[in-house]
Amino acid sequence: MSVGVGSPATQYTLLIDTGSSNTWVGAATQYVPTSTSQNTGDTVNVSYGSGSFSGTEYTDTVTLSSSLVIQNQSIGVASTATGFNDVDGILGVGPTDLTQGTVSGQTEVPTVVDNLYSQGTIGEDSIGISYEPTTTEGELNGEITFGGTDNTKYTGELSYTPITTTSPASNYWGINQSVTYGTGTTILSTTAGIVDTGTTLLMISSDAFSAYQQATGATEDQSTGLLTITESQYENLQSLFFDIGGVTYEFTANAQIWPRSLNSTLGGEDGQIYLIVSSLGTPSGQGLDFINGFGWLQRYYSVFDTANAQLGFATTPYTDATTN
Numbered sequence: 001m002s003v004g005v006g007s008p009a010t011q012y013t014l015l016i017d018t019g020s021s022n023t024w025v026g027a028a029t030q031y032v033p034t035s036t037s038q039n040t041g042d043t044v045n046v047s048y049g050s051g052s053f054s055g056t057e058y059t060d061t062v063t064l065s066s067s068l069v070i071q072n073q074s075i076g077v078a079s080t081a082t083g084f085n086d087v088d089g090i091l092g093v094g095p096t097d098l099t100q101g102t103v104s105g106q107t108e109v110p111t112v113v114d115n116l117y118s119q120g121t122i123g124e125d126s127i128g129i130s131y132e133p134t135t136t137e138g139e140l141n142g143e144i145t146f147g148g149t150d151n152t153k154y155t156g157e158l159s160y161t162p163i164t165t166t167s168p169a170s171n172y173w174g175i176n177q178s179v180t181y182g183t184g185t186t187i188l189s190t191t192a193g194i195v196d197t198g199t200t201l202l203m204i205s206s207d208a209f210s211a212y213q214q215a216t217g218a219t220e221d222q223s224t225g226l227l228t229i230t231e232s233q234y235e236n237l238q239s240l241f242f243d244i245g246g247v248t249y250e251f252t253a254n255a256q257i258w259p260r261s262l263n264s265t266l267g268g269e270d271g272q273i274y275l276i277v278s279s280l281g282t283p284s285g286q287g288l289d290f291i292n293g294f295g296w297l298q299r300y301y302s303v304f305d306t307a308n309a310q311l312g313f314a315t316t317p318y319t320d321a322t323t324n
Contacts, residue, residue: 004063024076051083122147161245182238193290
């Protein structure tokens with residue numbers, strides 16, 4: 001997402017991340033101070049699943065669009081950043097509590113959504129996110145709605161589920177769910193995990209992953225680290241069914257595979273079929289036993305509702321897409 005910082009604004013390409021809450025720039029394009037920039041003198045340090053940054057905390061004007069302008073938004077300015085090769089930083093839209101302990105001298109810092117709401121720019125303290133599956137590298141395929149939902153992006157009704165009370169998933173956009181393969185093979189009994197736009201794959205606990213691998217007959221590909229299946233195995237691949245808050249969400253066979261036209265981006269081979277289900281490397285029962293990442297979110301509209309401490313999901317025209 002292109003985000004303006006300062007006045008006049010410098011444009012930065014930021015990753016929208018529901019799994020973190022600090023907004024920061026400077027991984028590639030350097031921060032340009034303007035008349036609206038204020039150096040707080042505080043240091044900021046944030047670690048991610050695959051990367052980190054450290055630097056200085058500023059406040060500045062942040063422009064998401066012509067109608068979404070935030071005054072005095074707290075932003076990090078990176079002096080060092082690792083793991084962010086294709087973006088300038090992150091637009092953190094996770095729960096505010098995730099900022100605790102990241103900025104010296106501050107208990108926590110308001111997120112961009114917090115400030116949009118508190119400054120009266122949006123009427124609801126929530127965001128709606130839609131993606132559509134893409135088969136072209138670098139293609140823009142998503143939309144974020146601040147302060148509500150876009151009912152042109154989903155079909156049927158939105159169904160909501162409360163944020164889980166199980167830690168550590170409860171610190172994030174965490175939910176409870178179970179996962180079944182086909183008509184009756186339990187992959188993961190009801191447990192807690194998170195929904196995260198910043199994670200590419202569908203991640204599950206190591207025991208659930210073993211059950212999935214056995215059910216599918218997949219083998220591990222050494223070059224990519226992903227599971228791979230043959231064409232005949234793909235033809236027999238069954239849907240995964242996610243039970244979330246009493247509602248069942250079908251994740252089709254096609255949704256479970258990496259887009260074949262993008263195999264080269266993985267370091268994979270043309271013609272191979274790679275599965276996007278991967279292992280967290282820890283057994284279930286840890287309080288964070290799955291991550292419904294970008295691959296899952298491409299098939300469902302999602303609502304991150306801070307005001308009511310809940311998440312919502314709905315089918316989209318792409319839930320049953322066969323483009324991969």
